[in-house]
Amino acid sequence: MKKLFTLIAMTAFLTGCASTLNIDRTYSGKMQDSRARFLVIHYTVSNLQRSIQLLTGDNVSVHYLVSDEDQPRIYGMVDESKRAWHAGKSEWKDYKSLGASSIGIEIVNPGYIDTPAGRVYAPFPQKQIDVLMPLIKDIVARNQIAPENILGHSDIAPQRKQDPGPMFPWKQLADAGLIIWPNADQVKARQAAFENQLPDIAWFQKKLHEHGFALPQTGELDAATKNVISAFQMKYRPSNIDGKPDAETAAILDVLTSSPSTLVTPFLEQIAHTPK
Template structure:
């Protein structure tokens, strides 16, 4: 046990005069038996998680000096009482803030199609897709097209959401929810800004050669994914020439629209559809399908390139039958 610590004697202490035995003040830092009891009690309370109540503190402070050491059951606690409710609130707030920060960080990452290799193009902005537009690249290779779609051509920056190589390799350049710059001037139905409402798919093709089976198989798989995931109607698959008659001819007369229709995408007439009735208006039918009529002759050429495989600018009885069949069952919604 430590010896009590004493201050130097003072002369003239209480009850004495000069020369009396000096008084010794009790040292406040010395550990008396009573203080040891108090310390052990405090330590026990801390270990057990118990703390004296505010009422206990008041009784301690208001008690006479002698009574404060009496039983040692109500000890003065000068620290702040615990606030478990506040602690839980702070923890919950911090966890919520962390979750929000994590989700915000994730929201900046553009969604990427796991079917495709990601080769990002910077040429895009925001929009919501309701249409799919098929193009051909009219270039020598997929590598050349990847370069063009990430930079630009002689008209300026261009891009597309996807490029499909002749061997069926699928590349994604722009996230689906972003607006790629692929359609240019044109319209389809009530859609005048096609870039803002469409997914653009480029096919590696020189514009003169048949499309490879592997490439069309990959296109059909991609169309199935896009229409399912983005809820785009399966009939909303058109060619670049459909929305820009007279300005564009891709994907050209060699593109297998009937094969796509047999897989469930785009539109194609029934083989056994009856002839068009007397008074049938083919231009109205073209408008119902979505074709723009600013230049009717150019629109007819685009229509025939898709459904007849040539670019004639006049309509015959077979064209009337086809147009009647396409609009009789299900006019293609414009939006």
């Protein structure tokens, strides 16, 4: 009983302190930026009702959900100032556990089905993408998220995730100046050279790690390396995502890791020069 009274007294004391706390916010530190360094895009592998049920449950959450209704809408599910549980075990460049430093968007999409002819991924209706794009631009503008940090779940967790899959229209994001994209002419020129001499696996692993993927440098075409190559192909060469190193994949990877972005006016640069 004595412990109970002590706890009640402490609670009352702390509540009283909170109500009378006076903070002078006249000054603001110049050196500050957003908590969010990354934007991570997912698909739900469920319909809307089930997606909402899962994302409001005990195991996973996300900042925004884009529906697949006739008129798609955006559901705000976790405030951006708070961490949402959407990234899990993840890594990109020098960052790990990206849930703490990212904003997550889930898109209602059934994902894929495995058939006798192979895995078939579901498309994203353009009307859904038309709702998604302004949301991405708004998040990027407010948080100053760099183009190389707009990622898919498969980028940051390639050993266990495939979303948003090869049907997600990354090229539309590139055309809007949101993400980096390889110059097609440079890719074509380098592909011709790689057709004559394909780099070894160690080269692929080194370049993929330089691009941002977490990947052991084994020098062998192991399962982990195939998964990472497939994740890379999903984004930049979705017509063939077999995870095998080939001349086209090598050319795209080489351009992305050794040449500046081909975006003439990236989105962040556009808004920086937009008259207020």
